[in-house]
Amino acid sequence: MRTVAVIGGSLAGLSAARALREQDFDGRVVVVGAEDRLPYDRPPLSKEFLAGEIGVDDLALTTDDDAGLDLEWRLGDPAAALDPRGRSVVLASGREIAADGVVLATGARARPFPGERLGGVHTLRTLEDAVELRGDLQAGSRLVVIGAGFIGAEVASTAQKLGVEVTVIESDPLPLGRVLGAELGAACAALHDDNGVRVITGAAVTGISGDTRVREVRLAGDRAVPADVVVAGIGALPNIEWLAGSGVDHDHRGVWTDAEGATNLPQVVAAGDCTFSHCPYAGFERRQEHWTNALQQPAAAVATLLGRSPAGTARRSAPYFWSDQYGARLQFAGHRLPDDEIEILDGDPGSRRFVAGYRRAGELVAVFAMNQPKLFGKWRRQLMPRHATAAS
Amino acid sequence: MILVGRPEDIPLGEAVRVDASADSGVPIAVFNVDGELLAIDDTCTHQDASLADGWLEGCAVECPLHAACFDLRTGMPSGPPAKTPVRTHEVVVADGYVYVRVEAPVVDPVPVQAAAQAEAGFTAAGLTEAARIETAA
Numbered sequence: 183m184r185t186v187a188v189i190g191g192s193l194a195g196l197s198a199a200r201a202l203r204e205q206d207f208d209g210r211v212v213v214v215g216a217e218d219r220l221p222y223d224r225p226p227l228s229k230e231f232l233a234g235e236i237g238v239d240d241l242a243l244t245t246d247d248d249a250g251l252d253l254e255w256r257l258g259d260p261a262a263a264l265d266p267r268g269r270s271v272v273l274a275s276g277r278e279i280a281a282d283g284v285v286l287a288t289g290a291r292a293r294p295f296p297g298e299r300l301g302g303v304h305t306l307r308t309l310e311d312a313v314e315l316r317g318d319l320q321a322g323s324r325l326v327v328i329g330a331g332f333i334g335a336e337v338a339s340t341a342q343k344l345g346v347e348v349t350v351i352e353s354d355p356l357p358l359g360r361v362l363g364a365e366l367g368a369a370c371a372a373l374h375d376d377n378g379v380r381v382i383t384g385a386a387v388t389g390i391s392g393d394t395r396v397r398e399v400r401l402a403g404d405r406a407v408p409a410d411v412v413v414a415g416i417g418a419l420p421n422i423e424w425l426a427g428s429g430v431d432h433d434h435r436g437v438w439t440d441a442e443g444a445t446n447l448p449q450v451v452a453a454g455d456c457t458f459s460h461c462p463y464a465g466f467e468r469r470q471e472h473w474t475n476a477l478q479q480p481a482a483a484v485a486t487l488l489g490r491s492p493a494g495t496a497r498r499s500a501p502y503f504w505s506d507q508y509g510a511r512l513q514f515a516g517h518r519l520p521d522d523e524i525e526i527l528d529g530d531p532g533s534r535r536f537v538a539g540y541r542r543a544g545e546l547v548a549v550f551a552m553n554q555p556k557l558f559g560k561w562r563r564q565l566m567p568r569h570a571t572a573a574s
Numbered sequence: 575m576i577l578v579g580r581p582e583d584i585p586l587g588e589a590v591r592v593d594a595s596a597d598s599g600v601p602i603a604v605f606n607v608d609g610e611l612l613a614i615d616d617t618c619t620h621q622d623a624s625l626a627d628g629w630l631e632g633c634a635v636e637c638p639l640h641a642a643c644f645d646l647r648t649g650m651p652s653g654p655p656a657k658t659p660v661r662t663h664e665v666v667v668a669d670g671y672v673y674v675r676v677e678a679p680v681v682d683p684v685p686v687q688a689a690a691q692a693e694a695g696f697t698a699a700g701l702t703e704a705a706r707i708e709t710a711a
């Protein structure tokens with residue numbers, strides 16, 4: 183293999199490029215990125231960066247060491263087509279990159295709110311999105327966040343800290359109930375209440391109205407919430423459209439891969455938010471739109487591409503993510519199913535400082551913690567060996 | 575020198591955090607590795623997490639937030655996401671008390687105006703001129 187093209191210049195793409203060198207690939211590595219920037223970190227975009235506490239330079243993912251990796255960056259020129267049989271990638275500019283190996287790491291984009299785009303209506307995925315939103319979050323203004331998922335809740339928390347009057351609208355009866363279960367979803371929802379942020383649950387948004395700028399968010403049942411700014415935090419869509427006709431198996435959920443990042447084509451692997459991968463821990467295919475997955479999955483994908491034995495690189499550990507809201511640190515590891523039983527392992531949810539476990543047939547399959555990073559670390563380690571090997 | 579406590583306050587395989595004071599400037603973490611006391615800055619160099627809450631593995635601590643590992647003797651991170659080492663500090667045990675000798679306190683960087691910086695464009699952080707970066711623009 184002489185040339186590997188890494189498509190997507192963010193966390194998964196950079197991690198793949200580093201893994202190529204770590205695994206002794208000494209050919210050409212070309213990293214193609216749609217954005218005009220070197221890789222940057224997204225989690226702070228809803229947290230410290232949106233709050234103005236850190237700047238653009240703090241978001242950089244690259245380090246001095248990366249300069250020694252001899253990577254070729256093609257930035258601001260997205261891949262437009264993949265011809266795996268011809269083994270080449272065509273960029274939007276028409277340029278063609280011949281490659282004998284391709285790593286797909288195109289991530290995801292924010293799901294847009296349907297309808298015409300009024301001023302003051304935002305989604306949050308890129309640095310530019312965060313800068314625009316920050317400009318609109320003036321103290322005293324009224325923000326409506328559509329969707330009480332993690333990004334929505336983080337934006338609400340940051341905006342509240344900036345003196346913005348915040349209302350969160352959630353179509354489910356309980357925020358995060360589907361991710362964490364009713365009991366712990368309620369524990370997280372309480373953080374909004376604690377901080378004077380109004381949450382309207384079980385409410386379907388029917389539209390956003392205004393003239394050039396947003397004026398209100400309309401809800402089913404002829405209700406409306408006045409708004410100067412709106413953030414739609416309603417999920418992310420994998421960037422896979424450009425793969426049409428490439429022969430790489432994919433659908434609206436992402437690029438299909440096994441646990442080691444292999445696609446149906448031997449010279450193409452995929453990693454990060456653009457994938458719909460077999461999760462050995464859960465035992466089935468799923469999308470994992472989390473930072474740690476985008477950091478770690480590329481090493482296995484690169485091993486697969488280079489034909490190295492995946493042993494050692496394969497990910498057997500429990501999936502993990504965190505979220506910071508209203509000064510509270512939330513952490514989750516493992517995989518939860520709706521019927522799992524919740525057990526409080528330490529502390530109590532009322533104190534906003536606790537660890538909870540999820541049990542399936544008595545076995546601990548997931549752990550959630552609020553403001554308990556140390557104990558979380560201990561419990562999380564109880565998960566790994568048993569379940570991971572059982573499911574593989 | 576900063577007073578940490580009695581040696582028995584730091585059990586084997588555990589860590590204590592000493593909150594920031596005028597002397598230290600920042601919080602300090604002291605670990606007990608097989609009876610040896612090792613001190614570092616408590617705050618991870620990646621983002622905001624307390625390393626005293628981390629997982630001790632041999633002579634390294636794994637950050638509780640994103641799992642960067644730091645060598646407690648050298649402060650060096652073993653890989654991403656941490657990019658810079660944590661400071662290490664000398665531990666002194668005298669008259670039955672544990673102290674940490676901390677060099678000049680670190681001054682918090684002045685918060686930056688995100689928007690202004692973004693306008694100024696993204697610097698090729700960490701990458702030297704040797705890197706081959708092409709942009710379409």
Ligand SMILES: Cc1cc2nc3c(=O)[nH]c(=O)nc-3n(C[C@H](O)[C@H](O)[C@H](O)COP(=O)(O)OP(=O)(O)OC[C@H]3O[C@@H](n4cnc5c(N)ncnc54)[C@H](O)[C@@H]3O)c2cc1C
Binds near residue numbers: 456474
């Ligand atoms: C605001 C925000 C907060 C978050 N907070 C957390 C958190 O607290 N905890 C957590 O675990 N996770 C969090 N995440 C999720 C985490 O950031 C993602 O899981 C991670 O960024 C995924 O990395 P990736 O490289 O797979 O994809 P992405 O980061 O989406 O990067 C993909 C890159 O590929 C580029 N691209 C797309 N199409 C093409 C193409 N055709 N050609 C070339 N390039 C292309 C994109 O422009 C982008 O630069 C957050 C995400 C956001 C947006």
Ligand code: FES
Binds near residue numbers: 637638640
């Ligand atoms: S805060 Fe320590 S690794 Fe990220």
